[in-house]
Amino acid sequence: MSWVNQYDGGPHEANFLKLDCSKLKSVFGWKPVWDVKTAVEKTAAWSKAWLNGENMDLYMEKQILEYQEQREKEQRDV
Template sequence: ELAIRGYVESFFNKPDSNVLLGITRAGNVIGGGDWASDRIVPDCMNAWSKGKKVDIRSPQATRPWQHVLEPLSGYLTLAANLTNDSFNHGKAYNFGPTSNQNYPVSELIDEMSKYWKQVKWSDVSKKEAHPHEAELLKLNCDKALFDLDWRPTLEFKETVKMTVEWYKKYYQNKEKSLYNFSIAQINEYIQLAKSRDIAWTKND
């Protein structure tokens, strides 16, 4: 954030600059297509698909879980605002769930288990040394609501369901493309946003 602010102040605040920048931060993103190592959902999906147990380092750590489509809707909302008005230029915004939608890792796993058979995991938080992890992470997204009229669409349970369904589809059809299924999930997300009167779904 400081590096981007430096660029904004040094190069893009001049009267002749035609560049507008937004600074964003997202909550703990989950969703289909994430294969990064040492991330809770990919680790669980990979282990469970092989009938293996997954080791959980911090089951009580609380995180602002959100589906990947949520911050993307925020980024696009900010970009659209920047094309129309320089008011948001150089400002930083958090995109994440509401404060009552933060859940511990253990509850995330419990919710995932509703859509996946043979869930096995063990708490290794006290068995071995691990890098320090904050027990509680939260994001204040009030600024995004106030300036951009942005708010999340999905509830925690919906987020988890969409995420696990994507991986389940993948492991059931490894030889097939998930392009159409991914597009279907995007359309499902858009329809839910419309039904919940989310601002970015409206035509000005």
């Protein structure tokens, strides 16, 4: 297997676009449930499960429940 970089510079605005959740935080008091490390780990685990041919309906349901449980725990701790 090999990888070829086919990046062509992207659209002209690509260097200006930034993800910014500051308005969500200030207006709605939003905060992420999972930190970046956890989100990347969960994404990698999902990809591995998919590549291994696991039942993805069940796998996604499991991850959604984990997310909801973490959110509920954080809400109780506030």
